[in-house]
Amino acid sequence: MSFKAGYVGLIGQPNAGKSSLMNFIIKEKVSIVTNKPQTTRRRILGIHTEEGKYQMVFIDAPGVIKAEKGLNSFLEREAQDVIKESDILLAVLNLDQKSAEDAEAIIKMVTHSRKPWLGVITKVDMEDKAHRILILKDLIEKNGGKYIVMSIERDQEEYRKELLTNIEAILPESTHPLFEPDMYTTENMKDLVAEIVREQCFDNLNYEIPYQLAVQVRKYDEDAKPCPKIYVDILVAKESQKPILIGKGAELIKKISQASRKEVEKLVGEKVFLELNVVVKDNWFEHLQTMKELGYVIERK
Ligand SMILES: Nc1nc2c(ncn2[C@@H]2O[C@H](COP(=O)(O)OP(=O)(O)OP(=O)(O)O)[C@@H](O)[C@H]2O)c(=O)[nH]1
Ligand SMILES: [Mg+2]
Missing domain, CATH: 3.30.300.20 (K homology (KH) domain)
Structure with missing residues (x-):
């Protein structure tokens, strides 16, 4: 079987759970997580390698926002650059997102890129918001994507496996890994x-x-x-x-x-x-x- 490797960009609104998701996948705390939006300020790489099979290099980015100047315009460009630099994208949509338009904006960004993508519905443990799963699922499928549900609560290993399998399916082939197999981040x-x-x-x-x-x-x-x-x-x-x-x-x-x-x-x-x-x-x-x-x-x- 041939080896696969590539950059997997995480695109979502602020507070969607992108950093939590990356830490959960690589089983290391690399990216910081808070309950406030705009926590992540610059891209952070998290690497998950299955030796002989694949290497996924996740790019955790600031949440998508619009801004003309200062730190916020840097955050906006970071999110845009991550889309350009990724081989595949995960549209991260959280159940507790404020408006349907926010989710639609994320889907629009990933579909415009014409790169392979998956829709990841996060925080599905929030039972009072469960009715929103169907709405997000429909939105993802209507735009030609496959959806995965995700919760990092109670260490849900089956969700993790399901996501890894689906990412592997769309990861590009590569003759070699992009980073040393035992590295989990490039952060110093x-x-x-x-x-x-x-x-x-x-x-x-x-x-x-x-x-x-x-x-x-x-x-x-x-x-x-x-x-x-x-x-x-x-x-x-x-x-x-x-x-x-x-x-x-x-x-x-x-x-x-x-x-x-x-x-x-x-x-x-x-x-x-x-x-x-x-x-x-x-x-x-x-x-x-x-x-x-x-x-x-x-x-x-
Ligand atoms: N209930 C629940 N909360 C979650 C889950 N994943 C993340 N959260 C919470 O959601 C909040 C935001 O998580 P982050 O991972 O910081 O979100 P982010 O998308 O990286 O946010 P920015 O960096 O601000 O763009 C935190 O309070 C997390 O604990 C989940 O699966 N279930
Ligand atoms: Mg973050």
């Missing part, structure tokens, strides 16, 4: 740590603040004794946001720091020292240089 340790801290900020802050902060690992000293030392900057966009992030008696930042350290320790498999530092960088998302340093600018040739 610094990026993974920054994303873990950002996830904790999203979980612990409300309103516009999570959307106006960025996280950067300033220094990662792997050889420090008695344990690795990691220094992280959290950039906020206004002076007034700093005390909110720090909290009364520094309680909030301590909470974010402790929760982040636990997650980082799970990731690296040992104790770490983690220091968070809040930095005010006025409207950082309007500065090209800062955006570049944070990886939020696509260099176009």
Whole structure:
């Protein structure tokens, strides 16, 4: 049997469950997940290899949004680029999506690409929304797609297998894998740590603040004794946001720091020292240089 390999783009509205789905498939936590929309800010690769059979390289992208400028226009372009760079696409439609138009917009994007695609209906464990499965199924089938249902609750292995089988069927043939078979992501340790801290900020802050902060690992000293030392900057966009992030008696930042350290320790498999530092960088998302340093600018040739 010949080998198959390719890029599988995840396209959906913000909060559809794209990152959850990717982590679930590759059985690793690579992409951060929160209950707030627009969590994922740039594409993240997750790799699932079945040696001798196939390699699927999932591209988790920001949810599809329309925006003219700033960070949001970067998010919009990221989603568009993922469509271009993928061999096949998964239209990720969540049961709790607000409007039918949102689902239709996603289907339109994937069908316009003329690439092979599957419709994945996520969060089917939400029983009060079960009637919407039929509506989404009809929408997918009407547009010539096959649909799969998905829930990451209670570790639903049968859903995972069903999805993998269907992706394999439309994956292109390839003489060799695209990445080393034992790799599960191309993210480096610094990026993974920054994303873990950002996830904790999203979980612990409300309103516009999570959307106006960025996280950067300033220094990662792997050889420090008695344990690795990691220094992280959290950039906020206004002076007034700093005390909110720090909290009364520094309680909030301590909470974010402790929760982040636990997650980082799970990731690296040992104790770490983690220091968070809040930095005010006025409207950082309007500065090209800062955006570049944070990886939020696509260099176009
Ligand atoms: N009940 C239920 N909730 C889910 C499921 N999958 C994801 N969620 C929840 O949906 C929310 C959004 O999940 P994400 O994976 O961050 O969604 P996303 O599409 O990556 O969102 P963005 O990165 O913002 O575009 C989180 O609170 C998840 O826990 C599921 O199968 N069932
Ligand atoms: Mg995401």
